[in-house]
Amino acid sequence: MTSLFGKKPSGGGKSADDSRPGKSDRGDVTTSLEFTHVGDIGRSLAAAAGKIQVLEVSVEDVAAIEEAAVLYANANDSGAKEVLEEALDSASKSSDRLWRMLFDLYRLMGDRPSFEARGVVFAELFEKSPPIWDEATPVAVAPAAPKDAAPAVNLSGNLSGNARPQFEQLVRIGAKMGKLRIDLSRLRGVDEAGATLLSDTLDALRRAKVKVALLGARQAFSLLEPQLKVGEPQGRVFWLCALAMLQQLGEQAPFEDMAVNFAVTFEESPPSWDPPEILQPSPTDTGGITPKAEEGPVLKDGFVMDGVVAGGQPEVLRKLAVYGSERNAIEIDASKLKRLEFVSAGALFNQLATFQTQGKLNVIHHPNEMVAALMRVMGIDQVAQIEHKKF
Known part of the structure; x- marks a missing residue:
């Protein structure tokens, strides 16, 4: 699910992308993103702030x-490569982090010729030696996502309203990509605040002209409909959210009938029929969780995350919860973690946030730069210290 997010601890290191929009405190949500209340985010990280490596990033590079x-994260390696290469080629001297990401991506893709060619350019620009090629195992994908694949967010459980900062970041990512897929088919409940959040999110995506594939809108509507009592002016947000679901489903006649009932019940003008531009699901769309999650063995010196971690609640995170339950410091070795899928990153945030509320220190050691970048987008760097490998 789903930069997804929050305010930087005051004692930690800062970089130029720390102040970007969408950063605010965490909240509770019982979707597959599994975000929970973090409490004092800076409590654990402040003690270790001096150990955090600060990488300067220009504002121009943040978007790329x-x-x-x-x-x-969505298995579009070629698309990521194109974005990074274009960003570097369009700037005279881009940030260190951008270069780190591209070199690591070349390694992960097994693209040594591009790695070495780019190394020559790096040496000329910075007048220092480029990184050395090491044989990173190319990451397995199944199957490779098309270049224009939409970022995917899968929600399940009971949707509450305390994840607004996370959903605001979803809007931000959707606006950046121009498209977004949200799967509601596994929702089991929506409270009043959750209905407000979902309705506001869809409105924001519409204003940003983001194409949305809203899967499971029928399921969400079935959860909202019992809350709609004609002539009883309560639960207004349930009505608005239900009307938004009908817009997404393209069902104008039921929408107009419900709009009349809304006007009668609340004695105000209902929303007008204005269906959003809908992103049609791809025939090969399998929900964005096709790679199998690899188990992370628990070692004496730390917890290892390796391979590809995918899905809302992969087994590796269950093992991490067990590992961390008996420790005050959670050390995660991510040096062999090839890819962290979008929704899995949300679940990882949740687990680390839980540890932090218990006063524990989380440290993630040496993730590759593509994974580390996603961790920053998802706000994991705000509930864990990320130690980069040497460049």
């Missing part, structure tokens, strides 16, 4: 970094 991170 975030877009490439999301594309890579």
Whole structure:
């Protein structure tokens, strides 16, 4: 699910992208993103602030970094590569982080010729030696996402309203990509605040002219409909959200009937029929969770996350919860983690946020730069210290 987010701890290191829009405090949500209340975010990280490596990033590079991170998380390696290369080629001297990401992406793709060619350019620009090629195992994908694939967010459980900062970031990512897929088919409940959040999010996406594939709108409507009592002026947000679902479904006649009932019940003008531009699901769309999650073995010196981690609640995160339950410091070795899928990053944020509320320190060691970038987009860097490998 789903930069997805929050305010930087005051004691930690800062970079230029820390102040970008969408950053605010965390909240509770029981969707597959599994975000929970973080409490004092800076409590654990402040003690270790001096160990955080600060990488300067220009404002101009932030958009490319975030877009490439999301594309890579959604198994669109070629799209991520194109974004990074274009960003570097269009600037005389781009940020260190942008170069780190591209070199690591070349390694992950097994593209040594491009790695070495870009290394020559790097040496000329910075007058220092480029990184050395090491044989990173190319990441397995199944199947590769098309270049124009939409970022995917899958929601399940009970939707509450305390995840507004996270959903605001979804709007931001959607606006950047021009498209977004949201799957509501596994929702089991929507409270009043959750209905407000969902309705506001769809309105914001519409204003940003984002194409949305809203899967499971029928399921969401079935959860909202019992709350609609004609002649009883309560639960107004349920009505608005239900009307938004009918707009997404393209069902004008039921929409207009409900709009009349809304006007009668609340004695105000209802929303007008104005269906959004809908992104049609791809025939090959399988929900964005096709790679199998690889298990992370628990070692004496730390918890290892490796391979491809995908899905809202992969087994590796269950093992992480067990590992961290008996420790005050959670050390995660991510040096062999090839890819962290978008929704899995939300679930990882949730688990680390839970540890932090318990006063524990989270440290993620040496993720590749593509994964590290996604962790920043998803706000994981605000609930864990990320130690980069040497460049």
